[in-house]
Amino acid sequence: MGDKAHTHPGAAGRAPTADRPASLRNVALVGHSGSGKTTLVEALALTAGAVNRAGRVEDGTTVSDYDEMEHRRRRSVQLSLVPVEWDGCKINLLDTPGYADFTGELRAGLRAADAALFVVSAAQEAEALAGANRTVWEECAAAGLPRAIVVTHLDTARTGFDEMTRVCARIFGGEDPDAVLPLCLPVHGAEGPDGHAPATGLVGLLPRKVFDYSSGERRETAPDPRQAALLEEARNRLIEGIVSESEDETLMDRYLGGGELGPEALTEDLEKAVARGVFHPVLAAAPAPPGGRHGLGTVELLELITSGFPTPLERPAPAVTTPEGVPRPAVHCDPDGPLVAEVVKTASDPYVGRMSLVRVFSGTLRPDDTVHVSGHGLTDRGHEDHDVEERIGTLSSPFGKQQRVLPHCTAGDLACVGKLSRAETGDTLSARDDPLLMAPWPQPDPLLPLAVEAHSKADEDRLSQGLARLVAEDPTMRLEQNPDTGQIVLWCLGEAHRDVALDRLRNRYGVQVDAVPYRVALRETFGASGAGRGRHVKQSGGHGQFAICEIEVDPLPPGSGVEFVDKVVGGAVPRQFVASVEKGVRAQAARGVAAGRPLVDIRVTLLDGKAHSVDSSDAAFQTAGALALREAAGEAPVHLLEPVAEVLVLVPDEYVGPVMSDLSGRRGRVVGTEPAGPGRTLVRAEAPELEIGRYAVDLRSVSHGTGRFSRSYARHEPMPPAPAERIREQDQVMA
Structure with missing residues (x-):
């Protein structure tokens, strides 16, 4: 694993490009919040030459400069893309949020990726993070992604690298802990005043070499006798793990027979096992020291990504159908194939408008193309199904706050598309003459309600548009106009997700809203039978108002609603006014009779009444019906x-x-x-x-x-x- 040649896209001021799927790697960085994913992305970008030694792009920003809200909250809340180049490959690093409230962003990153780097912090209590890390690991497994594990924060470690590796093997290895083994062991420098000896290098187990990072530049040396003795036991266990997962049965025979297995054969088999997702190597990483270029383990990580992770050619694309649901043949990662791309993220930029991050699974996406946009079936969350045509605007590659123009986006690659006004997260882009729809990835259900009201009259005018733009960006959010309570409710994944929604409404869309207590849809019903008499008699010159009705109310089984029965005899209530009584009763039931909640599961029987030939009217009998129901409620117990x-x-x-x-x-x-x-x-x-x-x-x-x-x-x-x-x-x- 030597130091291979690499390019410097940041210094050259251009976006990394790839014309062949074989030269692409799409990698999601996943892990618990605070594990150091974003810092690791910056370290990899520095080692790959995408940023200068101060970690800056040409405009002075860093690769993590995406969203002001993330800086305020000091937490990643959205998926971000950082492309770099290494050893002739373009690597799309997808930095995903680690907090559970943003599982939707995590799943979008896994959809766009072909492999995952699982980042674990040695500075956090390993046992305390076991549950959350296991959940994220299962998300990666459900997406079928090969995974490698990266241990960070060794400079402030509470848990040593060896112990962290054992914890990872127990948490992630399942029934096969030997499927989680280190490729390198850290080399520690002199002990500091705090009693901690920082990691200054790595011992590569397979090549039997020491990679010294103490100066900020990677140097290879031979291990001294003490280091050589330490690595042999770990090396033998690593070889056994590789051989046991090998598809080459002769490798096991040679190993058991005492034959020497060369580093080249072992490395090749290791890479195959990683790509198949049956072996998960553990590495260590840390940022470069001030003035340095190489952070601890960053070269090893980049080499593992380029040589051990699968290309888009090796990953099957999601199933496709026509927009009407007719199955179509599977698509393949072919730049010359039919266009099939998917919007994995939608964001609004205050300067350029809506931006769509797109993963191309087949074909080649070019500026000015007109494509078909197929909807995604999330109507219950405020996302309407649609089949429309849109024109592709500028294609670009994000890098910090920059957007670097791309000439095209080939199969397997990712790009940002500007000003797709109708496309939303999860939508499929395909050719106009052959519209297709990709099977959606599962979205978590939002189960935390947030009721909102416009802060002022001016905000009322902007509220609906702001909410529509918010849910268009985030398919994990559901917008509801509650018919029972009349409240506008945003269903979120958690408190942090809720706070981000309010922040975006106020600061991105300029809508001031107030969060109000969420009201559960309570109802009322009669606990026993009751009777009521509604008398509405008024005389005020000219035509008066005259209506009298007598009703009986009986409780019904749950789910019965409101029944109305007419048992009037002798025309005491004229036929034309019976419907008026019913209308008044139902209107009062909708308003409630005790706690102001809808009244349900009752039978209202009209028994008798009186009318006047001149002063009776539809309105008068409606009022009488409502009064009768309210009087009946005063005689019988009303249950909530x-x-x-x-x-x-x-x-x-x-x-x-x-x-x-x-x-x-x-x-x-x-x-x-x-x-x-x-x-x-x-x-x-x-x-x-x-x-x-x-x-x-x-x-x-x-x-x-x-x-x-x-x-x-x-x-x-x-x-x-x-x-x-x-x-x-x-x-x-x-x-």
Whole structure:
């Protein structure tokens, strides 16, 4: 693994380009928040010559200068792309957010990538991060991506590299811990005043070489006797791991027979095992020292990416159909094939407008082409299906705040497309004469409600447009106009996701909004039969108003709605006014009779009434019907009904007890549990929606970030007296 030749795209002021899929590598950097992904991207860009020694692009910005909000929050909240070149290959580094609230951005990055670098920080408690890291690892496995592990922050390590490697093998190796082994061991320098000896180099196990990074420039040396003795045991275990995963059965025979396996054969087999996703090498990395160019392990990482990670040619593309759903033959990564590309991210730039990050799976995308845009079927989240044609604007490659113009984007590559006014995240771009639609990637369900109101009259005019642009960028967000409460609700993935949505509305779209308490759709019903008499008699000169009706109200089973029965005899209420009584009753039921919530599951029977030949009217009998229903409610108990949700919680076995206890504390009922794969349990429960408004946040705390849940409406049922009284008191305060 020598220091190979590489180009300096940053110094040359041009965007890295690739005309052949074989010279492309698309790599997602994933891992828990704070693991050092963005810092590692900057270190790789410096080593590859994409930035200068100060880590700056020509305009003085860094490769991490994407979004002012990220700087304010000191946390990545969106997918970003940094292209670099190494050993004749263009490497698209996709920096993904590590926080669980931005799983949608993570999955978009995995969709665009062909392999993943899993970044783990030695400065964080390994055991505490095990759950969250395992969840992200499973996301990568579900996407079928080969993975390598990178240990960062060795300069401030709480956990040594050897111990971190063992933890990773236990967490990620599953039944085969030998599938997670180090390729290099860190070499430590002199011990500092704090008692910590920083890593200054690496010992390459296969080539038996020391790579010294202490000066900021990588130098190769032979190991001294002490280093040689340390590496042999790790080297033998690494060889056994490689041989056991090899497709070449003769390699195992040679090894067991005591034959010497050369570094070239082992390296070639290692690369194949990594590309197949059956072996996950562990490496170490750190930024370059001041004035240096090579950060610890960055050369080894770039070499692993170019030689061990698959090209787009080796990864099957998602299935395609026509927009009508007719299956089509699989597409292949062929620059001369039919155009099939996908929008993996949508963003708004205050200067250039909407920008779409596109991954081309087949064909070649060129500026000024007219393409067909196929919708993605997320109408429940505010994204309408569409089949439209749009013209491709400028193609560019992002680098920090720069956008470097590209002449084209070939199969396997990624590019930013400007001003696609209709295309949204998840949409497919294809040829006009052969429209296609790619199978969508799964989006996490937003389960944390955020009710918003315009801050002022001027904001009301901009609110709908701002919300539409917000959900167009983020398919993990669902926009709802609640028909029961009248609230505008943004469903988010968590509190950080919610805060980002509010920030973007205010600072990017210029809409000032107020977050207001989310109202659950409560209802009312009669607890027993009641009777009422509605009398509306007024005389004020000219035609007066005269209407009298008598009704009886009976409770019905849940889900019955409001029934109206006419049992008037003898024409006491003229035929033309019976419908008026019903209209008044239903209008009053919609407004509620006790707590201002819709009244449901009742039968209203019209028994008798009186009319006047001149003063009776439609309006008068509507009013009488409403008055009769309100009087009946005063005679019978009225129960408050709350919605109950069916909740499915998927957690590791060790958290089943805490989850069930937490649900019981929310007035929930555990219906049952069942195995859901190795070490996982599915908990089925029913819980009032009033008690699970923050469950998307609270479950992470209970399960240490490992739990997932879904919810669906089950029914409305009577609320217990104590919480019902609290709701009535709150309504009185608000009134």
